[in-house]
Amino acid sequence: MGQDKVLGEERRQLLLKWLKETRDPITGSELARRTNVSRQVIVQDISLLKAKNEPIIATAQGYLYIQQTTTQQAFRVIACKHTPEQMEKELHLIVDFGVTVKDVIVEHPVYGEITASLRLNNRRDVHHFINGMNSTHATLLSGLTGGIHLHTLEGTDESQLDACINALGREGFLLPRE
Numbered sequence: 220m221g222q223d224k225v226l227g228e229e230r231r232q233l234l235l236k237w238l239k240e241t242r243d244p245i246t247g248s249e250l251a252r253r254t255n256v257s258r259q260v261i262v263q264d265i266s267l268l269k270a271k272n273e274p275i276i277a278t279a280q281g282y283l284y285i286q287q288t289t290t291q292q293a294f295r296v297i298a299c300k301h302t303p304e305q306m307e308k309e310l311h312l313i314v315d316f317g318v319t320v321k322d323v324i325v326e327h328p329v330y331g332e333i334t335a336s337l338r339l340n341n342r343r344d345v346h347h348f349i350n351g352m353n354s355t356h357a358t359l360l361s362g363l364t365g366g367i368h369l370h371t372l373e374g375t376d377e378s379q380l381d382a383c384i385n386a387l388g389r390e391g392f393l394l395p396r397e
Contacts, residue, residue, distance in 0.1 A: 225254040231264050235273060235284070244281030244338070278338045279348045292373050295380045296324075297387065298394035300366045303359055309392045310345045313372065316383035324369040325360045335360055337370075367394060 225233060234250055247265075251258045265282060269275055274285035301309055313320050320339040327333050339345050352359070361368040374380040387393050 224256050230254050230256065230260075231268055234261070234264055234282075235268060238275060238282060238284035239286075242286065244278050244283045246281035250282070276336045276338070278336045279351055280338070280344060283336075283338060292375065293377045293380050294321075295372050295374075295384065296369050297372060297384060298367070298369055299361075299387070299392050300368075300394045301361075301392050302366060303362070305392070306359065307345065307349055308390070309387070310339060310348070311342060312386055312390060312392070313370075313383055314339055314341050314345060316386065317374065317379060318383045319373040321371040321373050323360055324371070325364045325367070327363060333360060333363075 224230075233254065237245060237250070237253070247258045247261045250261045254261070265275055265277070276283050276285060299309065310320060320337050322334050322336050322338075324332060324334045337348065339348060351357075359368075372380055372383065374383065384393070
């Protein structure tokens with residue numbers, strides 16, 4: 220982009236173009252570099268775009284434009300409980316079945332439901348997520364709830380999700396039903 224800042228509406232249109240052109244998340248820092256503005260300006264731009272109902276989500280890997288798909292996917296929300304040390308094993312198990320971890324959800328006593336988009340599709344995504352958690356010394360949302368959390372899983376069909384969930388149960392990651 221050169222040395223000149225890309226201004227206002229032109230910058231927001233470029234952000235939309237770049238996000239629509241890829242299925243991979245783009246970090247705020249990368250978008251800031253491309254437009255020669257601060258990351259905070261990008262955060263504000265993304266907020267303005269979302270306010271115009273653009274389907275952009277912030278994931279652990281960066282911003283993602285949610286493409287409309289014509290194929291039917293299967294979704295399931297599961298209740299899990301594990302320690303922070305077991306998180307990597309849980310996530311690897313899920314993505315190794317070809318299942319996407321769309322989000323993590325916890326129930327906070329004051330705020331109610333808190334949902335964070337993850338969009339973890341493979342071991343590389345899990346690796347980046349864990350590195351981000353470690354490098355920032357962030358705590359897991361499930362730390363607010365003693366390890367209890369929900370995940371929305373996305374798969375190609377119900378049998379794929381069933382196989383994944385059965386494996387999670389065998390490994391002891393599912394919250395026991397009482």
